[in-house]
Amino acid sequence: MEILKFDSNGLITTVVQDASTNEVLMVAWMNVDSLQKTIESGETWFWSRSRQELWHKGGTSGNVQTVSEIRYDCDGDSLLVKVNPAGPACHTGERSCFYRILRGIEPTKP
Secondary structure (H helix, E strand, C coil), X not given: CCCCCCCCCCCEEEEEEECCCCCEEEEEEECHHHHHHHHHHCEXXXXXXXXXXXXXXXXXXXXXXXXEEEEECCCCCEEEEEEEECCCCCCCCCCCCCCCCCCCCXXXXX
């Protein structure tokens, strides 16, 4: 894991994508322990910044995500985890956490 760059809190941004549809399901954080558990178990594990603990996606809901592939970006500071989901990714019950559309805001230009 020397090729990965974790931030000052020991975390790395993780984008979760449906392996079949390429739909982005969620964005979460991993630390070394959750990444290792993900690799070993074949299901996604994350670090909860609010609860300050590891969490197994679907551990209570049953909506587990079986990992098909883990990629990392060119800088090594973010992950893309392709999964086969067993249910909704969002805690609201939506398939994806990105179910809302932002309207009426003009993007700022650099």
